[in-house]
Amino acid sequence: MADIFTTIGSWLTGLFEGLGASPALAATILMVLGAAVLASAVLFILVFNIWFERKVMARFQDRIGPNRVGPWGIFQTVADLAKLFSKEIIIPGGADMMPFMMAPVIAVMSVILIWAVVPFTPNLIGTDVNIGALYFVAVSSLGVMAILMAGWSSNNKYALLGAFRAVAMLVSYEVPLVLTLMIPVLLTGSMRMNEIVAAQRIAYLFMMPLAGAIFWIASVAEVGRQPFDVLEGESEIVAGYHIEYSGFAFAMFYAAEWAHGFAICALMAVLFLGGWRGPGVEQIPTLGIVYFLLKTFLLYFFQVWTRAILPRIRIDHIMYFCWKFLVPLSLVLVVVTVLVDKTARSLIPGYMLTGSLIEMLPRAAVLLIVNVAVALLAIAWVAWLGRRERERAEAASVSIAPIESGATAQQAR
């Protein structure tokens, strides 16, 4: 199971030890180096992603998009970055210096930290801790603190209002996110990211489509992408929590949002689409990174797609949707999944076998049926709620209907 990355790793270890470092020191240097390369790669891929997003968005909106700098405008982001680097960071009067400057750093940090547990190939993973899934939830909750610090320290009422709105939304959507994150963990029996990927001979999205959908919606809300982009409602609160930021400090918030958008695609690919799994990975583990990036970029395209075509939802509707629809639904889904999975284990012989694809089919079929049933019930429930609301609105509108007769209405027209 040797692949390029382990070969590079052992070569570097040999190099450092040849230079006189002890094995422990060599391992530490390698860890620091790996972290630096991973973090830089994430930010480097961002330069491409921003161009990709602008180009795809432009195509959806019947525009050409960036097309001046380099072929197909691919170096547009580099030029934008150079501009942002050279701009002055303006600190508003009355701003609280320390939190003001720390907030963008923490925002970027909380997103970069996620990548430590993302498995690229069977062997290439920052750290395969046994609590990978929990680690993801923990570090992404740090972003909330950055938004609060930015909003408060700016000494601007729009920034503070924007921060409160954003925090309310982010904290709320963490609930369905964590609940649906539990489902791949429960099915695998491990929080280790590599084990979750290895268990997905059948991708969990095909076993648990509803869980995947809720996880995706909650993730998009956590990033603050359309249709959940109340983090920066230009028409309501000018620009949200980062209104007072300029130059590179603003660029860091911008980078944090874009990197977060890409990170949730990677996590969705890992947790529900089987990460590095694909034909031929057992023979050539390096191939895993190709499948992983393919799945991640497919999801990223999907994210840009929703971003391009959906309008913003009002803040109270967002909260309503989360607390009165997503949270109960994901709670019911978790409980039903656990009960059915446990009962089926004792009722169906060979339910937990994972030897071949055929042997895994009974479990996949049972879980899929459960998922579809819960989804249909939820849709029926929402349809009933909507119909009741509509009937009530119609009943109320009778009393205030215009009393003029059809003839006068005709004349008036």
Added chain:
Amino acid sequence: MTITPVTIAFAVLAIFTLGGGLGVVSSRNMVHAALYLVLALFGVAGLYVLLEAPFLAAIQVLVYMGAIAVLITITIMVTRRIMGITESVNRQWPLAAGIAALVAVTLGFVVLGLFNGLLPVADVPPDNIEQLGAAFVSHQAYLLPFEVASVLLLAAMIGAIVVARD
């Protein structure tokens, strides 16, 4: 004592934790105090990592920094009069300092007596999370406290909803 990367990390985290704690009690600005508290909690999470207890570290970050610190910060930010305070208002700080010192001495005495200096690092079982999970639902271990805590949290949640609906 040899200097290894672990000792350096421990020193940095200890500075974070103690410096943060000092900042909490010495800040005049309440929001700064809350942010220093976050720093101190982060240091504690790092110490858990060094002790090879990543589960505790993740829970520390998730619960204390992701939830409780946000709650405290928002509470301070929306309390109007608290923001303009520039001088220490609590005249009982010598008493508090005395009690804190007493607690520190007692804890130090107990801990030092218990471990009698330095102990060699014990091997962490690889399935420590499984053991923790099993202990939570085992009636011989922590089932009762676990369920009592669940009921308490549920009661608090229902109470919060009732208060908010009024």
